[in-house]
Amino acid sequence: MTYNNGQTMTLRAPNGQHVRVRFEVNAKARRLILRLDERRREAVAVAPSRRQIKDAAAFAAERADWISMRLQHLPEPVRFEEGAMIQYRGAPLQLTSEGEGRVAKIWAEDENSPRLLSVPGDPETMDLRVTRYLKKQARADLTRSVKRHCATLGVAHKSISVKDTRSRWGSCTHDGQLSFSWRLVMAPPEVLDYVAAHECAHILEMNHSAKFWAQVAKCCPDWKRHRAWLRTHGAGLQAAGE
Numbered sequence: 140m141t142y143n144n145g146q147t148m149t150l151r152a153p154n155g156q157h158v159r160v161r162f163e164v165n166a167k168a169r170r171l172i173l174r175l176d177e178r179r180r181e182a183v184a185v186a187p188s189r190r191q192i193k194d195a196a197a198f199a200a201e202r203a204d205w206i207s208m209r210l211q212h213l214p215e216p217v218r219f220e221e222g223a224m225i226q227y228r229g230a231p232l233q234l235t236s237e238g239e240g241r242v243a244k245i246w247a248e249d250e251n252s253p254r255l256l257s258v259p260g261d262p263e264t265m266d267l268r269v270t271r272y273l274k275k276q277a278r279a280d281l282t283r284s285v286k287r288h289c290a291t292l293g294v295a296h297k298s299i300s301v302k303d304t305r306s307r308w309g310s311c312t313h314d315g316q317l318s319f320s321w322r323l324v325m326a327p328p329e330v331l332d333y334v335a336a337h338e339c340a341h342i343l344e345m346n347h348s349a350k351f352w353a354q355v356a357k358c359c360p361d362w363k364r365h366r367a368w369l370r371t372h373g374a375g376l377q378a379a380g381e
Contacts, residue, residue, distance in 0.1 A: 160182045165185050166188065168185050171195050176305055177305075181210075232254050237257060239259065270321075277301050277331075280324055280331055292340065297315040298316045304318070326368070330368050333361075
């Protein structure tokens with residue numbers, strides 16, 4: 140069988156579960172890579188070149204049981220809809236379309252009630268409006284962190300963008316353009332701050348060497364704990380808003 144970039148195939152794991160695998164070609168990859176796309180709930184087999192996609196398919200087939208096990212342990216999706224509970228800056232927040240006006244805002248009925256994110260309007264478009272609000276807050280939080288960390292490191296960034304990335308929480312180009320996942324605003328603030336520090340450090344060191352981590356530590360001494368939190372709970376952030 141011939142496989143192409145972007146194509147998917149379905150495997151049957153030893154436990155009987157069917158799992159989907161998508162193929163990607165990445166010239167920067169030095170070897171065959173198998174990772175999970177938590178948002179799509181499928182595996183991604185990455186090949187360094189088009190001619191190695193067949194090898195990537197075999198690589199994934201040999202690990203169908205691992206893929207199945209990992210997919211089964213993914214958290215259930217949380218849709219941005221009426222009454223849903225989400226995380227916001229590390230704390231629970233309930234969504235509601237009730238409220239006055241057209242501006243989204245956070246409030247609480249009393250100190251014993253959960254905080255509410257009120258997004259007045261058509262319930263059918265609540266997911267779009269909630270996402271828009273979270274992106275705006277994520278940009279504000281990340282901008283503050285980036286400015287502080289750049290000052291600490293004595294560097295300058297060119298721009299900040301907030302996207303819905305699947306495979307990484309942040310990135311940095313050689314000319315200082317920083318990009319982040321808006322989903323970081325759902326994590327505890329110190330975790331978002333760590334990712335900002337991580338990308339600012341890349342302005343000095345475009346690698347993950349000891350020198351790089353030393354720069355991260357200048358901005359975020361407890362970075363190992365925050366990185367561990369993201370590795371443990373990151374899938375939950377990706378499951379929200381599907």
